[in-house]
Amino acid sequence: MSFFKKLKESITGKTEAVTKKFTEGLTKTRTAFVERVEDLIIRRKKIDEEFYEELEEILIGADVGVNTVMKLIDELRVEVRKRRIENADELQPVLSEKLVGLLRSDEDNGLKLAPSGLTVILFVGVNGVGKTTTIGKMAHRFKQEGKKVLLAAGDTFRAGAIEQLEVWGQRVGVDVIKQQAGSDPAAVMYDAVQAAKTRGADILLCDTAGRLQNKVNLMEELNKIYRVIKREVPDAPHEVLLVLDATTGQNALSQAKLFGDKTGLTGLVLTKLDGTAKGGIVIAIRQEVGIPVKFVGLGEKMDDLQEFDSEQFVHALFAGLVTEEAADTP
Known part of the structure; x- marks a missing residue:
């Protein structure tokens, strides 16, 4: 059985809607990356040093990251020799296989929830990355699963941050625990944990400030928040x-x-993946930081925050080719 057919079969358990979101969300990356790889294969036909150099450029251009690209090219060279591949058109399934391998982790990519009682999830990141929107979408996701959710407005420094979280709370239908702007974020977290316990909440999602101007203060603040949460739960x-x-x-x-x-950190959320042609950054981050990507943002709708799945990601990248290959393979 071909790798493409195995890949297709491995994701048959996913809903059609999720598969469609990944495929549509990765359109820009697919155009910039996979179509250039396909063009390279058609033009060059033979796997030689020039072929590897051009493939290297394409991968770096997709933001896969220089260190990861070097590793990937080395692995491809080994596979080409081992499988005695001569024609470039035989390389694409091998490339797909290697990409899945780079993205996979030994850990479960799913969120770790408390076996009973309250689950607390802390969100960190600089301003402007879509942190508050991600929290709102995550709250919607948990609420759809029938869980009781509370939000903690721990970004007390950015103008409008508390109000922005409140807007999401109203949209999703969950309460926001807050204090005045400029309050101590750790005090907000303490209040939020107490409220979550009193109200019997299942999930507490905590926003934090995203300032990078003074990294030392920011990190000290995050550590204080962490300690307050840990003391209470x-x-x-x-x-x-x-x-x-x-x-x-x-x-x-x-x-x-x-x-x-x-x-x-226990995991990453990559937002706006649908808005970039450089989706290869997912691979670079997974490889160079060693922290699993748990969710990706594939659009602006409430349900466009999707659990990350390495096979789904690569399937979506090679969407057209997977369909053709699977159809051709008995």
């Missing part, structure tokens, strides 16, 4: 999710490294 926060804007490419990778060193 010993096994919390159950997740610390860094929200990144996929359209910023390598800048998103830099942010992941900065926050990853300081805040005990």
Whole structure:
């Protein structure tokens, strides 16, 4: 059985709507990356040094990241020799297979929830990446699952941050625990945890400030929030999710490294993946930071925040080709 057919079969359990969201959301990346790879294969036919150099340029152009690209090209060279591949058109399934391998992690990409009682999820990230919107969409997702959700307005510094979270709370139909602008964020978190316990909430989603002007203060503040939450709910926060804007490419990778060193991240959320041709940043971040991508934003609608799935991602990238290959393979 061909790799493409295996890939297609591995995601048959996914709903058609989710598959469609991934396929549509990755249109720009598919055009910039996969179509250029296909063009390279048609033009060059033979796998030689020039072929590898051009493939390297395409991968770097898609923001896969220089270190990851070097690793990927080395692995492709090994596979080409091992499988005795001579024609370039035989390489595409191998490339797809390697991309899935780079994106997979030994851990479950799903969110870790408390086995009973309150689950606390902390969101971090710089301003402008779509953090508050992500929290709102996540609240909607949990509410659709029948869970009781509360939001904590821990970004007390950015003008309008509390109001923005309240707008999402009203849209989704969940309460927001807040204090006045300029209040101590750790005090807001304390209030939010107490309210969540009193009201029997299942999920508490916590917003935090996204200032990078003074990194030391920001990190100290996050650590204080972390300690307050842990004191009140010993096994919390159950997740610390860094929200990144996929359209910023390598800048998103830099942010992941900065926050990853300081805040005990457990996962990443990549927003605006539908708005970039450089979706390869997903691969670079997974490889170079070693933290799983748990969710991706594939549009502006309430349900466009999707759980990340490496096979779904690669299937969506090679959507047209997978269909043809699967149809041709008995």
